Amino acid sequence: MSLEKGSLSIHSENIFPIIKKWLYSDHDIFVRELISNASDAITKLQKLVMINEAQIEENPDYKITVTLDEEAKTLTFSDNGIGMTAEEIKKYINQIAFSGAEDFIKNYKDKSDKDQIIGHFGLGFYSAFMVSSDVEIHTRSYLPDAEPVNWKCDGGTTFEMTEGTRESRGTDIILHITDDGKDFLKEYEVKQTIKKYCSFMPVEIFFDIVGKEPLKDADGNLLPPEPLNETKPLYTKQPSECTDEDYKSFYQSTFNDFKEPLFWIHLNMDYPFNLKGILYFPRLNTEFDRIEGQIKLYNSQVFVADNIKEVIPEFLLLLKGVIDCPDLPLNVSRSFLQNDGFVKKISSYITKKVADKLNALYKTERETYEGFWDDINPFIKFGALKDEKFYENVEKSFIYKTIEDTYVTLSEYLEKAPDKKVYYATDTVQQAQYISLFKSQEMNAVILDHPIDSAFISLIESKNEDVKFERVDADVSEALRNNSSLTEEEQKTLTEKLTDFFKKALDLEAITLRLENMKSENLSSMIVLSEESRRMQDMMKMYSMPGMNADMLKGETTLVLNEQHPLVDYLIKQDDGDNETVQMICAQLYDLALLSHTQLSPEAMTAFISRSNTLLTKLI
Numbered sequence: 001m002s003l004e005k006g007s008l009s010i011h012s013e014n015i016f017p018i019i020k021k022w023l024y025s026d027h028d029i030f031v032r033e034l035i036s037n038a039s040d041a042i043t044k045l046q047k048l049v050m051i052n053e054a055q056i057e058e059n060p061d062y063k064i065t066v067t068l069d070e071e072a073k074t075l076t077f078s079d080n081g082i083g084m085t086a087e088e089i090k091k092y093i094n095q096i097a098f099s100g101a102e103d104f105i106k107n108y109k110d111k112s113d114k115d116q117i118i119g120h121f122g123l124g125f126y127s128a129f130m131v132s133s134d135v136e137i138h139t140r141s142y143l144p145d146a147e148p149v150n151w152k153c154d155g156g157t158t159f160e161m162t163e164g165t166r167e168s169r170g171t172d173i174i175l176h177i178t179d180d181g182k183d184f185l186k187e188y189e190v191k192q193t194i195k196k197y198c199s200f201m202p203v204e205i206f207f208d209i210v211g212k213e214p215l216k217d218a219d220g221n222l223l224p225p226e227p228l229n230e231t232k233p234l235y236t237k238q239p240s241e242c243t244d245e246d247y248k249s250f251y252q253s254t255f256n257d258f259k260e261p262l263f264w265i266h267l268n269m270d271y272p273f274n275l276k277g278i279l280y281f282p283r284l285n286t287e288f289d290r291i292e293g294q295i296k297l298y299n300s301q302v303f304v305a306d307n308i309k310e311v312i313p314e315f316l317l318l319l320k321g322v323i324d325c326p327d328l329p330l331n332v333s334r335s336f337l338q339n340d341g342f343v344k345k346i347s348s349y350i351t352k353k354v355a356d357k358l359n360a361l362y363k364t365e366r367e368t369y370e371g372f373w374d375d376i377n378p379f380i381k382f383g384a385l386k387d388e389k390f391y392e393n394v395e396k397s398f399i400y401k402t403i404e405d406t407y408v409t410l411s412e413y414l415e416k417a418p419d420k421k422v423y424y425a426t427d428t429v430q431q432a433q434y435i436s437l438f439k440s441q442e443m444n445a446v447i448l449d450h451p452i453d454s455a456f457i458s459l460i461e462s463k464n465e466d467v468k469f470e471r472v473d474a475d476v477s478e479a480l481r482n483n484s485s486l487t488e489e490e491q492k493t494l495t496e497k498l499t500d501f502f503k504k505a506l507d508l509e510a511i512t513l514r515l516e517n518m519k520s521e522n523l524s525s526m527i528v529l530s531e532e533s534r535r536m537q538d539m540m541k542m543y544s545m546p547g548m549n550a551d552m553l554k555g556e557t558t559l560v561l562n563e564q565h566p567l568v569d570y571l572i573k574q575d576d577g578d579n580e581t582v583q584m585i586c587a588q589l590y591d592l593a594l595l596s597h598t599q600l601s602p603e604a605m606t607a608f609i610s611r612s613n614t615l616l617t618k619l620i
């Protein structure tokens, strides 16, 4: 076949329903689109006035009003902006995908730098048909000799345009709401949608209901209507203009969170891209609080979506905040964003700012930083695990809480740990016995008790090859024991004898037992489990590995007996493993050791309590 070239043709009857129904996934988006258009209309007029291309009344009260008429089943979006001439309606409304916003930007880009126009594509207006059968436009251009125009379309591909009725400059968009959209005839629904998308819109938005009595104070005086939005949200201001109180109240009103945030980062960047925002580190009040953040993304003060992880690095989604980036398209398609180099730059800028803030706090306000650490450490650790660059940036600001209730860096800890071992506790209650052992010997250990810590420990070990973490109950460290007073031969025979005693008393097939001369006199027995075996156990628990279960490692624990303790000494001197007292002491020593290592099973606990009672009875 010979080569044939041509232009594709589109039938408006076919494409129009697609634009109306499927352009946007969210039903309520038409509110955002129509208010954005109204806001654009006002911004454009402001610009023209500024450059002396439009003459209008002094101090115009620029505003957008959304009016609900429940009886007539209409929702009207009114503005006193630039308006449209008949020619402009023909060009921008009757021709789908022809944007007056783009035209305006092209025409005036050199004459004004205040670029806040939202529209781009010339499609938003048609989202009105997602909830309407008929849409009317009543408009009058700002031009002195402009005639008003009325336009009407019933959702087909034809329209009617006639001489208009609007007396003042501006535009009314009247939506005749269908049954499908009847939710938008409810005050609550409309107000919530306006608040969701337009809370920070730069023009005041008012809501009105036809036939509703205006609000009055106690003396019967009319109250001025309150706008639904904040036209100059805090993040648009310079950080130097904002007080701590401003930041806190912005946080509370934006996130409905009445806990005070810990601290915040005000992002303010003009080059190489435009980005403003505030990121807050929330306080985690209770251990049951899940760390769940919320980052609201805006484009020129219009809400786009929450938690877009393509723009905001995943670990930062644990924070709360607002980010406004006018250079992002309003209708963000996630697959588009994933591959966008520009988005990657935004994301790494935000990450860097967060790291800078943490480092600055660490360097200049270490005490405050330590006060925040318990709240922020899971977030920082998560970030370090997720993002290599972030890890490198904040590595020097990692601190560790110790069993002495102080905070140290890794190098500060290692200065006093010649064996390069970092001892740590994961549960200060369960491991209290081991912790007090450390304290009694003036040895330090850090507390790593968050679920993220096991992954974090592996990360730190992989980055610092000569550093090894060991849980306080992993072994009896050199510093906690003296040389044994027994000879090697004696040790061997006694260990064999005691192993038999314990096997009998506990009815176990095997038990690993070791005699040590421990420095702590009060300690009779303890269970240790090597760091490797315990990590293996933890991993199996976490991933519930098929074919393996944590019980398989039970035999890997070692019962350490303190040869200096009178009870152990008593056992050493006995020959008869069947003796009732010997059996009772063995069982009790084992349970006591187990208790500070793990939880006893219900049966073991019952036996332990009953045996304890029997032993006490013997005292009387």
Ligand SMILES: Nc1ncnc2c1ncn2[C@@H]1O[C@H](COP(=O)(O)OP(=O)(O)OP(=O)(O)O)[C@@H](O)[C@H]1O
Binding pocket: 033, 037, 038, 041, 079, 081, 082, 083, 084, 092, 093, 098, 099, 100, 101, 102, 118, 119, 120, 121, 122, 123, 124, 125, 126, 171
């Ligand atoms: N309230 C209004 N006042 C004045 N002009 C308006 C108004 N609403 C719409 N227009 C004109 O109609 C054009 C088309 O609007 P539409 O919402 O379809 O697209 P857009 O705003 O240009 O881009 P987007 O699809 O990104 O919203 C606008 O660019 C503007 O010129």
